[in-house]
Amino acid sequence: LVEKGVLTTEKQNFLLFDMTTHPLVNSTSKQKLIKKVQDAVLSKWTNDPHRMDKRLLGLIYMAHASDVLENAFAPLSDDDYEVAMKRVRELLxxxxxxxxxxxxxxxxxWGTVAAFIK
Structure with a gap:
């Protein structure tokens, strides 16, 4: 992602340690990704995970495991938020x-999904 210009590399001091971090540079890419995730569980919902785009399905599972999926749904209306979370729950x-x-x-x-949702 650094090579593609989405992130940059910085050194930050965390108490005793210098850590390499990768802050976001290109928020457009992030917004496109969030929109894809929202669409996958709303307007493009297939009701069958085997017909969903595998990369997008994997992204949904990884975002849930990382506790960032709700952030992607935060800008949605209350009704859309409820539908999105219901469909994610179906996947989980x-x-x-x-x-x-x-x-x-x-x-x-599916083996990877099993590891993520345990």
């Missing part, structure tokens, strides 16, 4: 072991 309630057994399932992705 899926059993990855059963999902990976379905035809044409991406077993590696």
């Amino acid at each position: 309630d899926l059993d990855p072991e059963q999902e990976c057994m379905k035809p044409n399932a991406n077993e590696v992705m």
